[in-house]
Amino acid sequence: MGSIAFEEMKANAxxxxxxxxxxxxxxxxTSSMEEYAQxxxxxxxxDIAPEEFAGRIQRQGVVNAFDDKNFxxxxxxxxxxxxIIAGVTNDVCTVFPTLTALAAATRSRSSPxxxxxxxxxxxxxxxxxxxxxxPPSPPPTSSG
Numbered sequence: 001m002g003s004i005a006f007e008e009m010k011a012n013a014x015x016x017x018x019x020x021x022x023x024x025x026x027x028x029x030t031s032s033m034e035e036y037a038q039x040x041x042x043x044x045x046x047d048i049a050p051e052e053f054a055g056r057i058q059r060q061g062v063v064n065a066f067d068d069k070n071f072x073x074x075x076x077x078x079x080x081x082x083x084i085i086a087g088v089t090n091d092v093c094t095v096f097p098t099l100t101a102l103a104a105a106t107r108s109r110s111s112p113x114x115x116x117x118x119x120x121x122x123x124x125x126x127x128x129x130x131x132x133x134x135p136p137s138p139p140p141t142s143s144g
Contacts, residue, residue: 017048026078029056064096
């Protein structure tokens with residue numbers, strides 16, 4: 001399955017941010033290693049959401065955004081259980097935070113959005129800053 005063109009992804013990302021702002025939805029922005037391969041967030045996000053852009057969580061190589069305590073705390077502070085999660089790629093940027101959010105009993109949707117330049121191969125590793133919920137207990141077995 002192919003990817004969409006960068007300009008289309010960019011338009012989608014900016015449209016999503018504009019919609020969130022227009023609807024009064026909390027917007028938590030995060031990036032990973034802006035000065036390296038992953039690159040900075042789209043500069044246009046600073047015009048759409050200046051406070052959120054200035055306060056973005058700048059992760060240092062953490063693939064799962066929820067593994068970064070600052071990001072996890074920022075999302076928790078929104079007091080929302082329905083999330084829209086967007087990132088450059090679904091296989092790296094959105095799958096891990098989506099799975100973590102689902103395990104924490106939130107509802108999430110994921111959508112690819114770009115950084116200032118197209119993605120390159122990630123060289124990041126997760127940290128243990130986010131406390132993940134314990135997995136569900138197995139169902140009881142009946143004897144007899």
